[in-house]
Amino acid sequence: DAKTTQPPSMDCAEGRAANLPCNHSTISGNEYVYWYRQIHSQGPQYIIHGLKNNETNEMASLIITEDRKSSTLILPHATLRDTAVYYCIVRVSGGSNYKLTFGKGTLLTVNP
């Protein structure tokens, strides 16, 4: 699975959009981009994933660049409860690949 690079920490004001970047310049054509978050002392929570196209769900939007070498997770209206470590993970999905490997992630702090 390709490696990812994320900033160690970011701040965001409550009510504003939080844009979390992820670099995955070695991504292969069959690798998906996944985002998870982990609120303190809880289990990780799946947010969203995508292959090529931008994706949106009730939690967030995922913007993947055309060359797929980077992506951005957007939380449109951040709240204090969105303070968490956000993990960007790139992996081949399906078949017999069951590994989900976490990097260091980005600690997002939403401030009042």
Add this chain to the structure above:
Amino acid sequence: DTEVTQTPKHLVMGMTNKKSLKCEQHMGHRAMYWYKQKAKKPPELMFVYSYEKLSINESVPSRFSPECPNSSLLNLHLHALQPEDSALYLCASSPAGTPGGYTFGSGTRLTVV
């Protein structure tokens, strides 16, 4: 039911004890996982079961023994642990062979004394 349930939530055990962690899901997921997480570190994969068979063991010491009695249950048997094994143990499940996301439980906080 869209949850992964882990019991107990907290466990304190001595180095000579034998204990088990339990994980249960009823989402029909055929892949289940154990992760270990130390403070301020990302989760680390320990074991993967797919279709009730062990498919990945990430070189975990034998004092940790996983078991998957059926498609809904996953156990982690603990024996002769060391204080450095104290950590948050997370269970997860996912659909097998599809791009779906993993669902994690809230974990068992283990302290070895």
